[in-house]
Amino acid sequence: MRTADKHRKIIQAAIHVFAKKGFFNARISDIAKAAKVADGTIYLYFNNKYDILISLFEEEIGNLIEQVTGALQTITDPRKKLEIFALHHLGLVEENRELAEVLQVEIRQSNIFQNGYRNQKFAEYLDIIFAIIQEGQEQGLFRTDVNLNLMKRIYFGALDESSRLWIQSAEHDMSIAETALQICDLFLSGITRRA
Numbered sequence: 001m002r003t004a005d006k007h008r009k010i011i012q013a014a015i016h017v018f019a020k021k022g023f024f025n026a027r028i029s030d031i032a033k034a035a036k037v038a039d040g041t042i043y044l045y046f047n048n049k050y051d052i053l054i055s056l057f058e059e060e061i062g063n064l065i066e067q068v069t070g071a072l073q074t075i076t077d078p079r080k081k082l083e084i085f086a087l088h089h090l091g092l093v094e095e096n097r098e099l100a101e102v103l104q105v106e107i108r109q110s111n112i113f114q115n116g117y118r119n120q121k122f123a124e125y126l127d128i129i130f131a132i133i134q135e136g137q138e139q140g141l142f143r144t145d146v147n148l149n150l151m152k153r154i155y156f157g158a159l160d161e162s163s164r165l166w167i168q169s170a171e172h173d174m175s176i177a178e179t180a181l182q183i184c185d186l187f188l189s190g191i192t193r194r195a
Contacts, residue, residue, distance in 0.1 A: 007045050010035045011059060014052045019098035023053060054119075060099060061121040064088070068128055078136035079188055082155070085129060086180035089159045093166045094176050104164045126152050133191065142191045151191060158183045 013035035017026045028049060032039045046052045068088045072081050093100045129152040136142035162179050166172065174182070 006035075006037065006041070010037065010042060010045055010052070011056050014056055015096075015099050015102055018053070018056075019101045023049070023102075056102065058119060058121050060103065061119065061125050064092070065121065065125050065128070068125075072128075072132075078132050078139065078141060079192075081132045081135075082129075082188065083181065083184045085132065086155075086159055086184045087177060089156075090163055090166070090176045090180040093163055097167070100163060101167050104160070104167050126156055129155050136191070141193060143193050146191055155183075155187050158187065 010031065014031050017030045017034050021030060026049065028042050029039050031052065032042050046055065068085055071084050071088060075081050075084065130148050133142055133148055133151050137144050162183060166176065
């Protein structure tokens with residue numbers, strides 16, 4: 001098996017194991033078993049369990065960036081772009097629940113992510129929102145008296161919290177798509193310029 005394939009296989013196994021057992025209860029041997037590799041093979045690619053979690057986070061955020069930027073490529077209306085971003089972000093819960101669970105729950109509980117770890121890919125992901133709002137301002141659609149950094153965090157925060165609630169609760173009064181569209185609509189109500 002090629003090195004890249006084995007690395008990916010270990011990451012996929014880690015997603016499954018972390019979602020099933022939780023990051024703190026998971027062992028390297030559990031990941032190796034799920035990936036169908038020897039325990040020692042894991043250490044050829046990763047230093048430890050935390051290294052796997054960080055790699056998983058960076059790679060999957062990178063994949064999200066590719067998907068979202070690809071979907072936005074031909075769209076010119078910033079309002080529609082915000083809608084597409086919301087649908088992609090929340091859509092992860094339906095498309096890959098285990099990955100969404102690891103990104104939403106397990107990573108938040110890891111002390112590496114709580115103690116100053118700065119991920120460039122995550123900043124790049126948030127900056128997609130920043131660029132969309134800035135584009136809307138330049139087109140005269142969005143208010144210019146709002147702080148772009150604050151706005152990107154507000155928008156992401158609403159989507160992120162909704163993702164977490166979807167993962168942790170079995171009952172929902174709206175679909176994922178309805179949730180995404182309602183968040184987008186409420187956000188747009190706040191930043192759209194008044195005539």
